[in-house]
Amino acid sequence: MIDFLRRILLQVSPDISLQFTSTSSSQQAEKINQLTNYFFYAATLILFIVIALTTYVIIRFRHKNNQLPNSKKLNPKWEIVMLGIPLLLVIIFFFLSMNVTTKIAPQSKEKIPDVVITGHQWWWQADYPEAGVTTANEIHLPVNKDLLLKLESQDVIHSWWIPQFGNKMDMIPSQDNFLEVNIKAPGTYYGTCSEFCGDQHAHMQIIVYAESDSAYNEWLTHSRKRAATDSSEQIQDGKRLFIEKTCSNCHTIKGTEANGINGPDLTHLASRSTLLAGVLVNNVSNLKSWISKPQKIKPGAYMPDFAMEDSTVESITAYLSSLK
Numbered sequence: 001m002i003d004f005l006r007r008i009l010l011q012v013s014p015d016i017s018l019q020f021t022s023t024s025s026s027q028q029a030e031k032i033n034q035l036t037n038y039f040f041y042a043a044t045l046i047l048f049i050v051i052a053l054t055t056y057v058i059i060r061f062r063h064k065n066n067q068l069p070n071s072k073k074l075n076p077k078w079e080i081v082m083l084g085i086p087l088l089l090v091i092i093f094f095f096l097s098m099n100v101t102t103k104i105a106p107q108s109k110e111k112i113p114d115v116v117i118t119g120h121q122w123w124w125q126a127d128y129p130e131a132g133v134t135t136a137n138e139i140h141l142p143v144n145k146d147l148l149l150k151l152e153s154q155d156v157i158h159s160w161w162i163p164q165f166g167n168k169m170d171m172i173p174s175q176d177n178f179l180e181v182n183i184k185a186p187g188t189y190y191g192t193c194s195e196f197c198g199d200q201h202a203h204m205q206i207i208v209y210a211e212s213d214s215a216y217n218e219w220l221t222h223s224r225k226r227a228a229t230d231s232s233e234q235i236q237d238g239k240r241l242f243i244e245k246t247c248s249n250c251h252t253i254k255g256t257e258a259n260g261i262n263g264p265d266l267t268h269l270a271s272r273s274t275l276l277a278g279v280l281v282n283n284v285s286n287l288k289s290w291i292s293k294p295q296k297i298k299p300g301a302y303m304p305d306f307a308m309e310d311s312t313v314e315s316i317t318a319y320l321s322s323l324k
């Protein structure tokens with residue numbers, strides 16, 4: 001049924017970023033969804049029993065055939081059954097839930113995390129401590145590996161959730177939270193911030209590219225490199241203006257003087273497919289609109305309106321678009 005719906009939605013809009021809780025794309029999601037199915041089966045069974053009993057009582061004890069029942073008379077046997085079944089279900093599901101919670105919890109929080117993900121108003125930062133790589137919003141992860149994600153927040157509470165990976169975790173300032181995920185197949189997976197975090201909460205899309213080991217390592221190797229350089233005049237102008245106009249106070253571009261940490265790392269900006277945590281497709285015209293009128297595109301975002309001249313915006317755009 002879900003697959004059928006998914007196929008229809010994909011026909012309507014092939015670029016739609018679908019998020020399905022019922023699709024288990026990680027080992028953790030598989031366990032959570034199995035438990036959800038047990039809940040569903042139990043709830044459905046109870047629903048049918050309640051409907052059947054209600055129907056029976058309505059017909060069997062119709063007013064025209066019967067006197068009013070005596071509400072003071074208890075039937076101990078039925079009382080035990082009516083209380084016993086729900087109690088038994090609560091106990092069973094308590095243990096099943098504890099079992100799943102334990103199984104999906106990180107095996108060890110002592111090892112170096114594979115990725116440290118930090119929530120910001122309103123974008124995601126991803127640091128790969130062992131590789132020394134930093135990126136933003138589009139996060140690359142290898143498949144078939146127990147990955148330890150460390151989740152942090154720089155400002156308010158955000159919440160990390162990719163429905164197809166199952167588990168969700170809050171990102172709380174000055175508290176380290178961890179998630180383990182083992183992704184089953186390569187693909188693009190989407191999520192959104194799941195804790196209201198201010199004006200642009202709805203525009204904090206998560207994009208995860210799950211890749212085979214070789215593709216992932218290739219990406220890491222590329223990302224470790226410094227920013228690409230191009231000697232064309234406009235690009236060199238843009239590079240200079242990026243510093244002069246103080247963009248570099250907030251953004252890092254590795255291999256240049258720009259080393260700000262308040263905004264996303266832009267070292268390989270041009271190799272990402274979206275801008276602003278999934279708000280815009282990454283192309284020259286969108287990048288230009290964003291740089292010239294950030295507050296119009298993402299009101300409340302911490303990037304101020306610099307009221308730069310058109311030619312300045314164009315040079316900076318050309319420079320950033322060259323950062324493959």
Ligand code: CUA
Pocket residue numbers: 119120122157158159193194195196197198201202204
């Ligand atoms: Cu970040 Cu909601």
